[in-house]
Amino acid sequence: MENNPVISESYRVNGQDLDRGKLVAETIDDLRRIFQAISDFSRHAERATGxxxxxxxxxxxxxxxxxxxxxxxxxxxxxxxxxxxxxxxxxxxxxxxxxxxxxxxxxxxxxxxxxxxxxxxxIAPDVAQSLLVRGLEEMTDECLTSVQEGMSSFAEILGVKGAAPRLILSNEVNIA
Amino acid sequence: MENNPVISESYRVNGQDLDRGKLVAETIDDLRRIFQAISDFSRHAERATGxxxxxxxxxxxxxxxxxxxxxxxxxxxxxxxxxxxxxxxxxxxxxxxxxxxxxxxxxxxxxxxxxxxxxxxxIAPDVAQSLLVRGLEEMTDECLTSVQEGMSSFAEILGVKGAAPRLILSNEVNIA
DNA sequence: TACAATTAATTTGCATATCAAATAATTTTG
DNA sequence: CAAAATTATTTGATATGCAAATTAATTGTA
Missing domain, CATH: 1.10.10.10 (Winged helix-like DNA-binding domain superfamily/Winged helix DNA-binding domain)
Known part of the structure; x- marks a missing residue:
């Protein structure tokens, strides 16, 4: 259901074609899903604590x-x-x-x-936190490394690499 | 970042290896920073549109x-x-x-x-969206691929890989 | 057909969240 | 000491958000 006006172009890299547009779109969709998961679990925590x-x-x-x-x-x-x-x-x-x-x-x-x-x-379930920790800990080393590098680059590009990480709690959240 | 003989260590030791723990912590901090960035830009969009x-x-x-x-x-x-x-x-x-x-x-x-x-x-700045797109498009191919794989695995582990990606807009958001 | 059940949107009532501006109490400064 | 700045609070206004009741319209059924 995306209306990502992403220009899908293929570039030739190392003799391979890479559809960068598709990669970008998929990445953003995944990020949305991650937000969604965190959002859901945070909501759960709110209910649990009242x-x-x-x-x-x-x-x-x-x-x-x-x-x-x-x-x-x-x-x-x-x-x-x-x-x-x-x-x-x-x-x-x-x-x-x-x-x-x-x-x-x-x-x-x-x-x-x-x-x-x-x-x-x-008592309060550290929902999102523990969810993420558990998720990451289940990964293989290669996968974890890949995720870590990816997140790090992403943070860097967004210009927040050095920033003090702020807490995240969901109400509604929205990449629009 | 160098890949030390972590792999040989990590299955010897009872699950939790120091290097893995660090990776997990860093990844979560980066994710928080990414949330923060999206949050800030969403807020900006709200102000811009009134x-x-x-x-x-x-x-x-x-x-x-x-x-x-x-x-x-x-x-x-x-x-x-x-x-x-x-x-x-x-x-x-x-x-x-x-x-x-x-x-x-x-x-x-x-x-x-x-x-x-x-x-x-x-007119409404597609803030988060365009921010992310621009950020990802600036990456090298290797980096973009790494991010994409990382996000994908993450979404998968959180159990939302197949889900329809939900919009994200910030008020306050909170991984606690 | 008539009448009950269902569905769609709305209204009402209540608690919370959020900001801006004004206020009160208390330092700090000139 | 008097003026300025700081800290928390109060006041007033709007928005969010839910649940329960309500109104209007449709569907199902006896």
């Missing part, structure tokens, strides 16, 4: 830092401070996180996981 | 089919009918789509793009 995607994301980020200011959390999540305040409110209502006013600078509020929050993080 | 992600997604799906029933649109978008009705309402208010009651079955409503909607689709 949290929304944003809430789960916040919990994971807080867990990573063990304690984090509201402003840093909003920066890490690329969300407006007002938005994360709302998310924290709802997580606090569920007894998963805890606000602690800093004594050093009384303007700042540190957010931590409660015992209940920590328990949830442990 | 539409939200869901609206843009709907417009693209409608465009693909040229005319689509509300129920089919909701199926294609994996959203509740009530949700897409709201989205269509807002797109209609902006004069981008048009509802047409079917004459064959007066229960169904077909949704089409207006002239304005079609113009928007053309």
């Amino acid at each position: 949290l929304t995607g944003s809430q789960l994301w916040a919990v994971k980020v807080i867990f990573e830092s063990s304690s984090i200011r509201v402003s840093d959390l909003s920066r890490r999540m690329y969300l407006h401070p007002a938005t994360v305040v709302g998310i924290i409110d709802r997580l606090e209502l569920q007894g998963l996180v805890q606000r602690i006013r800093s004594t050093k600078d009384r303007r700042v509020v540190d957010v931590e996981l409660t015992a209940k929050g920590n328990k949830l993080v442990e | 539409l939200t992600g869901s609206q843009l997604w709907a417009v693209k799906v409608i465009f693909e089919s040229s005319s689509i029933r509300v129920s089919d649109l909701s199926r294609r978008m994996y959203l509740h009918p009530a949700t897409v009705v709201g989205i269509i309402d807002r797109l209609e208010l902006q004069g981008l789509v048009q509802r047409i009651r079917s004459t064959k079955d007066r229960r169904v409503v077909d949704v089409e793009l207006t002239a304005k909607g079609n113009k928007l689709v053309e």
Whole structure:
């Protein structure tokens, strides 16, 4: 069902014809499918924990830092401070996180996981992550190497090779 | 990257070899970065068109089919009918789509793009898509082949190789 | 044919997410 | 000390998203 306006041309390489257009189209389709799989599994995690995607994301980020200011959390999540305040409110209502006013600078509020929050993080299926790990670990060495090189080149070409890898959680996602 | 005698090591050791672990971790980090890039560019597209992600997604799906029933649109978008009705309402208010009651079955409503909607689709940067296409087309043949094989294996292992590739548009996305 | 069941879209009600702008409290700076 | 900047929050507005109820039309069947 693709309307990929991909120019399909054959190039002569090393005496072989290579339909680059087809390769590009197939690669993009596969990438879409991978997104889809991750999307599905993330959704599953959300259902399993009873949290929304944003809430789960916040919990994971807080867990990573063990304690984090509201402003840093909003920066890490690329969300407006007002938005994360709302998310924290709802997580606090569920007894998963805890606000602690800093004594050093009384303007700042540190957010931590409660015992209940920590328990949830442990239980929460690291769906996408574990799915990917399991998938990659099942590969043969040659295959794994190929995937790794491919991903690496791809990241490089997209200009994000050096960047700090950001978390991924799905709602709807869309290469259009 | 050199291929050390990893192969001879990896089946000796109880499954988990240090080199393989590193490869897996790097691959997942790269995948995250790729998500991130797509995410950023999708966001850009949303800003450029003035539409939200869901609206843009709907417009693209409608465009693909040229005319689509509300129920089919909701199926294609994996959203509740009530949700897409709201989205269509807002797109209609902006004069981008048009509802047409079917004459064959007066229960169904077909949704089409207006002239304005079609113009928007053309102008709308196919950000992620074009980004990926451009990136892949810049690769050498060897590299492109490697990426393609890698993606293909990955999709296969995730069990989505045969699936119809779903669109991807970002809000927040999260491998956690 | 009439009437029940089904189907398609919509409406209503509710919770969440998201941003921008304004506000309050608290440093920091000049 | 007064002005400026920072931190979190509140307020107000719009969008998403689902479930349940509703309306209209079609299909199946007694």
